[in-house]
Amino acid sequence: MHVAEQRDITIIGGFGTGKTVGFGMSGTVWATITRDFRFLDVAPKAWQAKLMYDAILINARNTRFSELIWEKPRKPHPKIVIRYKIGKVLYESTLEFMSADKDATGILSWEGDWLHIDEAGLLDNLEEVIINAGSRLRGAVRGRSRLGRFSMASNSWDNFYLWYYFDQAAADPENFLSIVVSSRHNKNITPMQLARMLARIPVDERPRYIEGMRPEGRGWYFSKEKIYDCEDPMAGAVIEAQAASETPGFVYEKLYGAGVIYFKIPPSHNRLYMLLGDPGILGAPQRNAPVLLVWDVTRFPTQPAMLVAFWWGNGGGRIGPWVEKMFDLIREYKPVFAGVDSTGPQKNMNYLINEHLFKERFKGKDIDGEAGYISPFGLVRGIGSLDFSGAMKHTYLQAARLLIEAGLLSWPKSVVGIRSQLTNYDPEKDKRIAQDIVATMGMSAHAIRTWFHVDPQALIAQSLQVANQSADQTRRLPPAGRARRSKRSRAQEAVSNVA
Missing domain, CATH: 3.40.50.300 (P-loop containing nucleotide triphosphate hydrolases)
Incomplete structure (x- = not known):
């Protein structure tokens, strides 16, 4: 030295x-x-x-x-x-x-x-x-x-x-x-x-x-064990292999120190998607880095919502790259719901996007004269607003915790940024630590739970059922528990569903 x-x-x-x-x-x-x-x-x-x-x-x-x-x-x-x-x-x-x-x-x-x-x-x-x-x-x-x-x-x-x-x-x-x-x-x-x-x-x-080896998060807010249960050990390898073979629509990009920062499974015409985003102008893994998540919610809640696109990008000091990537994903996945964080300096972000950009960006046979796009459920009139502050912040975090503990969210294990932010998250320190992914996960969980009208008490009961029955491998698990046993098939299913 x-x-x-x-x-x-x-x-x-x-x-x-x-x-x-x-x-x-x-x-x-x-x-x-x-x-x-x-x-x-x-x-x-x-x-x-x-x-x-x-x-x-x-x-x-x-x-x-x-x-x-x-x-x-x-x-x-x-x-x-x-x-x-x-x-x-x-x-x-x-x-x-x-x-x-x-x-x-x-x-x-x-x-x-x-x-x-x-x-x-x-x-x-x-x-x-x-x-x-x-x-x-x-x-x-x-x-x-x-x-x-x-x-x-x-x-x-x-x-x-x-x-x-x-x-x-x-x-x-x-x-x-x-x-x-x-x-x-x-x-x-x-x-x-x-x-x-x-x-x-x-x-x-x-x-x-003693040896100085790399630790993992303490799980102050989100349970480490439940986070690990939500990680799909096979999906990352499947997506990476498809991207390496240049299969159309697959993307898999890494950054030293941050892990996977962008992956994408191409959409299928018979699937339902939801998109959530947190604007940012810096670059992963810094705080205020832009985040976009796309979830496959076709079989929710009998099966977990599966993350099919993840972008933890680099704004280069501008909001433009996040906006452009969001429109690309909306055009591609046509989500039944798209929502963005409109907290603090990002207040009314969705209004500005809808007012000034939406009509110009989406011109084509799937678009009518209004600010919107056609999803499998019909016209979606613009991007929704979610406020990750005050009482709503705790509502979103609780929704994420409930869905994670119930095993109703799934993402590739290779996306270490998700695990790192979730296991290190502490509400008392979130103004000083990187938590953009956590915020987007919270908004995602709230949007998914609200869209499907899932009762919080049912989620709590399901999380307890999964915890109790997963210890007894001879008993039949509830849907979320069975889904964890078949992660290889789910990863392969996502590939086979590509139109």
Whole structure:
């Protein structure tokens, strides 16, 4: 790591791997031998940033290096100034330690050579912190360009954006370096200390807390087990194979770190579809990325609603790509209902789309003079509005939870973005974490339940029936339970249904 040529470095490890000390000492060496070097350590809390400051001073004690420390103030934030002369040339560099409060906007006036984020996985707003902090590495000083190094270290916390950044090394190894470090690699941990650490950590958590392996969501709001039950293990492979063989209408696209961002099973003339969307202008897996979901609801509720199209796109700073993709999917699937999020800045989005775009986009034999399109149930007069805020937000989330627990939604297991957002979703943090897919899933569940007039009490009873009977494989499961047993046939059925 110390001599790595890559400028973006991410190290994730188990407890006690020495990440903080390692980065601190590396930054100290760079600051000592490089004139006018500036290093900044950022952590979720000020006291966490101070841990690196303390570690550097402890290791400097009673060494020749301590003579190079000119000053070490603790306020307004911890700082170490290294200053010495070689002949008549003055060398002076700084190491600073601050918190990442307020999305790291407090460091926007800082510029330097190396910015490090410690315990990055504990930052719910890591995406914003990286944007604000990572832009500080620029410029030149005394004729040399700044080093421009950005690094993160963390225990193996379940933070989607941390692992997304970690995975960039697979796609761009020239610029990104990612390393997983085990607690066993730290030679300063004695066998007895390691044994006691293992004794205090449950066996199923040791790969994460000792080896630094990637965790899965805690399932704060949506049950992990029920989410797994809704995942179709076969559908992704079927769709990918069809797309690879260039079968017309099939799409399967991936993005490193985000997984599948776009897949599509072509529609069939004898199926019923519903489309839900959440506008966005950024790119997956960031917050405010555009999302569109198309569900096959032909046999609902005797069989789960099956996701047949998924687009987690990139707006490039514009709303246009989402609008264009939505119209493409409406033209293709002719859903019996299409609805979009009209919350906050997106308020009246459906009205604007219907008023200004619908008539021009859909001109043809299936369109009459009004803003609408022809579905299997007749004319659909425009796009519906759903408000994912206030009391309705909780209504949508409860609908999603009920349908998931009843096994009445199904999507390809390979679409890891759905699993990640659902298992990590926490209503108390949804303004700071990526939740665009969750919002669209909630609106989908509400629209499907309302369209088919499904009684919430019946959903609760069905979810309990599935839970009780799935443990006894000799008994006949209810429809949703049987559907989970036949996911291979459902994936193949979706392909065979293509007209």
